Each structure stands twice: as C-alpha cells, then as structure tokens.
Amino acid sequence: xxxxxxxxxxxxxxxxxxxxxxxxxxxxxxxxxxxxxxxxxxxxxxxxxxxxxxxxxxxxxxxxxxxxxxxxxxxxxxxxxxxxx
Numbered sequence: 759x760x761x762x763x764x765x766x767x768x769x770x771x772x773x774x775x776x777x778x779x780x781x782x783x784x785x786x787x788x789x790x791x792x793x794x795x796x797x798x799x800x801x802x803x804x805x806x807x808x809x810x811x812x813x814x815x816x817x818x819x820x821x822x823x824x825x826x827x828x829x830x831x832x833x834x835x836x837x838x839x840x841x842x843x
Contacts, residue, residue, distance in 0.1 A: 759783065762826055763819075765841030768810055772823075772830050780827040784812055795823045815842040 760828045761768040762782070769786040772838055780795040784804060791802030791809070816823070819839050 760830075760836050762823075762836055763771070763814070763839045763841050765843075768809075768811060770797060770812075770815075770839070772826055772836060774830050774833050776830065780824060782823060782827075784808075794829060795820060811842055818842070 759771040759773050761769055761771050767786055771785065772784040774783050774785070781792050782795065784791045784793060784802075786804055786808045789802070789804045789808070791804040791812075793800050793834060794818065795816070798816060800809065804812070822837070822839050826839070829836055
C-alpha cells in the first residue's frame with residue numbers, strides 16, 4: 759500500500775485498485791482507520807486530535823486525493839501529497 763503523505767506521526771496510504779467509495783487509510787501508532795474522500799466517513803479508531811488533523815489535511819487536499827484515487831484504480835504511480843503544516 760503506497761504512502762502518499764506523512765505528518766505529525768500520521769501515515770496516509772492508498773491501495774491500488776481498491777473498492778469504492780474513494781478513500782484512504784490512516785495509520786497512527788497502533789491506530790488504523792479508513793476515511794472516505796468525498797464525505798469524511800471514518801471506519802476504525804483514531805484519537806480525536808489525530809483525526810482532526812486528518813480532516814484538516816483532507817479539506818486542503820481533496821482534489822489531489824481524488825486524482826491519486828483515479829491513478830490507483832488504474833494501477834498507475836501515485837503522487838505524494840504535501841503534509842499538513
């Protein structure tokens with residue numbers, strides 16, 4: 759699963775040819791979650807503070823995430839996305 763961003767201990771990943779809806783995976787220590795790109799629905803567990811950073815990052819990079827999702831569906835190389843600063 760390719761890493762597309764990393765910030766404040768959060769690792770953002772996206773699978774190739776994964777199931778819909780468009781989403782990404784977040785790892786934070788022992789926590790793992792899946793977040794949909796369009797509406798931010800979360801499956802899994804993540805501390806509130808970490809999840810807030812993920813949502814802030816998602817809001818800034820939604821278009822880039824959807825572009826990476828389209829590449830991932832074709833098995834193409836994914837672009838790194840700037841971390842939250």
